[in-house]
Amino acid sequence: xxxxxxxxxxxxxxxxxxxxxxxxxxxxxxxxxxxxxxxxxxxxxxxxxxxxxxxxxxxxxxxxxxxxxxxxxxxxxxxxxxxxxxxxxxxxxxxxxxxxxxxxxxxxxxxxxxxxxxxxxxxxxxxxxxxxxxxxxxxxxxxxxxxxxxxxxxxxxxxxxxxxxxxxx
Amino acid sequence: xxxxxxxxxxxxxxxxxxxxxxxxxxxxxxxxxxxxxxxxxxxxxxxxxxxxxxxxxxxxxxxxxxxxxxxxxxxxxxxxxxxxxxxxxxxxxxxxxxxxxxxxxxxxxxxxxxxxxxxxxxxxxxxxxxxxxxxxxxxxxxxxxxxxxxxxxxxxxxxxxxxxxxxxx
Numbered sequence: 001x002x003x004x005x006x007x008x009x010x011x012x013x014x015x016x017x018x019x020x021x022x023x024x025x026x027x028x029x030x031x032x033x034x035x036x037x038x039x040x041x042x043x044x045x046x047x048x049x050x051x052x053x054x055x056x057x058x059x060x061x062x063x064x065x066x067x068x069x070x071x072x073x074x075x076x077x078x079x080x081x082x083x084x085x086x087x088x089x090x091x092x093x094x095x096x097x098x099x100x101x102x103x104x105x106x107x108x109x110x111x112x113x114x115x116x117x118x119x120x121x122x123x124x125x126x127x128x129x130x131x132x133x134x135x136x137x138x139x140x141x142x143x144x145x146x147x148x149x150x151x152x153x154x155x156x157x158x159x160x161x162x163x164x165x166x167x168x169x
Numbered sequence: 170x171x172x173x174x175x176x177x178x179x180x181x182x183x184x185x186x187x188x189x190x191x192x193x194x195x196x197x198x199x200x201x202x203x204x205x206x207x208x209x210x211x212x213x214x215x216x217x218x219x220x221x222x223x224x225x226x227x228x229x230x231x232x233x234x235x236x237x238x239x240x241x242x243x244x245x246x247x248x249x250x251x252x253x254x255x256x257x258x259x260x261x262x263x264x265x266x267x268x269x270x271x272x273x274x275x276x277x278x279x280x281x282x283x284x285x286x287x288x289x290x291x292x293x294x295x296x297x298x299x300x301x302x303x304x305x306x307x308x309x310x311x312x313x314x315x316x317x318x319x320x321x322x323x324x325x326x327x328x329x330x331x332x333x334x335x336x337x338x
Contacts, residue, residue: 003172007304011304137338140184143309143316147317154216166310
């Protein structure tokens with residue numbers, strides 16, 4: 001009569017990160033074809049005080065990694081966010097996908113009731129049940145950054161469509 | 170050891186549609202303050218062949234309504250998509266929220282295993298389990314249109330931030 005915490009997280013992250021790998025590949029081809037400096041796309045923003053494409057992708061990876069690790073009761077792997085080119089960004093996505101593959105679905109059992117503390121010790125500290133953390137925080141944040149990465153590239157003329165966003169489902 | 174199909178759908182839709190109500194309100198105030206014709210924002214697009222803001226909001230409502238109704242085994246309510254102003258668009262969001270409130274959580278019991286057929290009789294016909302329909306299709310689609318609506322307004326200078334997108338959680 002219900003779904004597992006694992007099913008509602010890791011396969012969703014995998015689907016959307018897989019689609020980002022392909023989308024970033026199309027952006028790279030588009031830049032090469034039109035002799036656009038990769039940085040122009042990677043540093044593009046929808047508004048001056050929004051984050052650029054490269055950060056949107058990094059943060060999408062961070063949410064996939066962080067939510068997965070916390071729900072599985074594991075340490076959150078740290079990355080140095082040094083990606084500067086398309087290839088490095090795809091590599092970041094692939095490393096994130098590889099991390100998701102290492103996590104055992106059984107570790108998510110009972111995670112809906114575990115306590116998750118975000119930004120501990122800061123004014124933004126927040127306590128969640130595992131279920132609320134995933135559904136009301138982690139998934140909305142993750143989809144925000146995936147969709148914004150897509151929107152940024154679409155806005156810059158890369159020929160991608162909803163099918164690219166949806167990935168393999 | 171798991172979460173309900175209801176918890177993974179209706180409260181998520183409610184959170185994000187509630188945030189869209191507030192975001193559309195801020196867009197309306199922004200347009201009024203700067204004497205921008207509402208249509209300019211409502212018909213704005215991130216790229217010429219992308220859908221405009223008004224359609225992004227309507228489609229977000231459609232996914233919330235359609236996924237909820239199908240999983241609850243109810244008829245999908247039809248709307249005529251005639252909204253043309255900010256107030257009408259907020260009203261559409263409020264009607265969608267009111268519909269979500271009418272659906273009994275108990276109707277979702279067992280919906281993870283039900284069969285969902287999308288676009289029946291068309292070349293795009295697709296058969297899902299209820300679980301796959303929600304997690305691999307409904308939620309990604311829903312978040313796509315909510316985030317794109319946000320991105321469109323952000324791109325047009327409306328002063329909104331991640332907090333507005335996240336809504337009450």
